[in-house]
Amino acid sequence: MDSPDCEKGRQVHLSMDGSEKRSSRPSPSPQSYNPPSLHRTESSLERVDVFGDEESNDIRYKTLRWQFVALLMIAEIVSNGMLALPSALAVVGIVPAVILIVFLGMFALFTAKLLIDFKLNHPEVHNMGDAGYILFGPIGREVLSAGTIIFAICATGSELLSGQLALSTLSDQGFCSMWLLLIFAAFTFLLALPRTLGHLSRLGIFSSGLIVFAGVLAMIAAGTNPAEGRRVDIVVKTDFYHAFLAITNPVFAYAGHFMFFILMSEMPRPQDAMKAATCLQGFSTAFYVAFSVVMYIFIGPTVQSPALLSLPPLWSKTTFAVALGNFLIAGSLYSHTAAKLVFMRFFRRTRHVHSHTVLGWVCWVLLCLVAVGVAAVLAIAVPIFSYLIGIAAAIFASWYTYGLAGFFWLHDTYHLEGGWKAFGLRRVGTAFALLTILLGAFICGAGTYVSVKVSSCSHFRPHSAEA
Template identity: 70%
Template sequence: MSLLKTHPKELDTDSEQEKQKSVVYDENADVFGNEEGHDIHYKTLSWQVVALLMIAEIVSNGMLSLPSALAVVGIVPGVILIIFLGSFALFTAKLLIDFKLNHPEVHNMGDAGFIIFGPIGREILSAGTIVFAIAATGSELLSGQQALSTLSDNGLCAMVLCLIFACAAFFVALPRTLDKVSWLGLASVVLILIAGIVAMIGIGIHPTPGRTVQATVPQTFYEAFLAITNPVFAYAGHFMFFILISEMRRPQDAMKAAYCLQGFSTLFYVVFSVVLYVYAGSEVASPAFFSLPEKWAKAAFGIALGNFLLAAGLYSHTASKLIFVRFFRHSKHIHTHTVLGWSIWIGLCFITMAIAFVFSIAVPIFSYLIGITAALFASWYTYGLAGFFWLHDAYHLGDGMNTLKRRWVMTTISLLTILAGAFVCVAGTYVSIKLIVQAYQSGLVGKPFTC
């Protein structure tokens, strides 16, 4: 599957020798270089910590929409879809990690875009990462606001609660290096796991009377794909992988973190969505915690609140880190405590969080816009771009077209991966736009800056 950089003497078109190639990762060529003697060290994360941060970031509010997806298409296709997409996401993670090992200088999707598509690719993929990260931050802010509203019985204006949550998330995003929030990663994973278990116990004790549960449900393309977007985007975390791997002590161990992430998330998604759907029935709410009795909903939201907080901070941190490294790469401000460096960093974290907050409360269709940004960018970052990664390295690090022809199976799979990303992008955008139109027609769109 992989095609990694090797010593020149090892380059050979023979398949047996190709299998024996060893990874040569140039520590001095990566984005942060040799950090010996510097004030700020970025390359400190173990693969276990990265796995926790990946899980905390991906298995967050994404799981809360999965039971409603099963209600639309039925248990059997729903579970098959979740497992398939989890396996597919693991495959694309492998291609992404191989690309990072081949190109240590890559820090984010923009850097990868420059290698494959040139300057235009860098700007498009960088902008897309920032937009998607800010949209994801806003999504977590809304989840935090919903949790606080539920816990307080709507005791305060929703805007105030969202502002309180945004302020807390801002401080989570502030550390310059991810190792400073590593302990929060463990806490976040434990919290979202316990929240899911509490929700399953609550709905099991208090099932919905007269509920309807179906193995399969015939649907139109629009309704089916609308449901499919939930599990598709529940795995939409690959856009952060380059940034996380860049802060690992041993990037070569990144695949271990990916295995932990996809194994945990896929199993947890299947169990959680099936239990909630079976006991809540076809009327299961989205977010799923709203299907629980009030006390159980408060317990689940209260426990998950810490996970929403860390995820919001991580997304804001990602957008800020991309911009910060883009402008200060190889300068003293990266590794030294300078007034300018810290001022810019704090300012970036504030701006990204502020934009996410303003959009979440000022744009009535913000929740629908999240779907559009996910369709436009997550479809490529999580799925489609991985095909380009493999094709590029197979061609340039191998023997050109001869490598592509000889490894025709992987070439074909890579092309299909690109087509799958394109399909999700186009269909997801269509579905999201149609949802917005229907929301306006039915009067479901509220007003900005309202409680």
């Protein structure tokens, strides 16, 4: 039988103008509601809340308030976006870049709304793999699950490279970079070990404060130490390849949607998730614009990626030292996500999820160790790993952040609003959903092309911390 939360969730949809509305139609009965997922024989996707009633459980997951969800997401995405975005202004000019950053921030908020509505309509969804099962069956689940794990591990590796770069900068390259990365990976593993995101959320406050403080310090440093002979270009003429390569930075600066379902599953009130998404996108967009514009105005076209390397040595060390904690916590959050998806896949609906069993804890520790370990090995052993991160982002983040949201809206409109006739009645919403899918496909195709071309022309240049 459906849970009360599920029945409430079924009435939440996207109106023509993108706002939330409650359907005037009565909620369909379980018999009339017949999406593909309901009649599959696998027990891993029952139509009940992921974690169910936790009153008598030893481990309680649903303790994450929406304010902490917003802080965790800020801690996760802002560092990579902040470090990479100023260089985009140098390639395409200040006006096109700012317009693009603002547009993508607004569009990411729109797609977040579609993801949140889908989760409320399907409380059994824990991750993108579960959503893929509802949309496309077993193949969809495997593809989207694998994509989430790959992207999370690549993102962990990106944070490890950022941490390695920060430690190398602080030590004036006085220590072996491999050992610095391994040390940073060890601490990332330890922070990823708490079983619930509620425990990690306390670190989100600290992490968000660190990255904001680092950004403010960097802007002060740039303002007090402007580059000589700098210039500010309103618009820069360039070819498609270099232009799209530059705009992949703002495109993937909002690549945190792949974690939305996992975060919402650990909220006692998932209905509040839109508040967290609004805070996240509003803050990140404003901060991205302010940071990118200030850094570009005072440094000019020579601004590097990561932008902190463009500062005078003392300021660069100071800002990296402050941001180091954010890199650490963001990496632990990504690796936690990869481990949590696999853990729930194998132990869902078992006592190992909510009880302190030996098997549960051994498997959880091993999964966290594997997630961080694989990321560390890739970062050390693959000379072009930083480019592989860009390829993974192009292939997966383009769909998780943008394209899949259109499929979610089309699926629920068809099954909950009256079949094909619903598309005719909601032409504006249908058009937006289709455009969202097309945009995701375009970003995936073009982003993969430029990322592969860059990696093939890199001639095995040294690692960078750029995501």
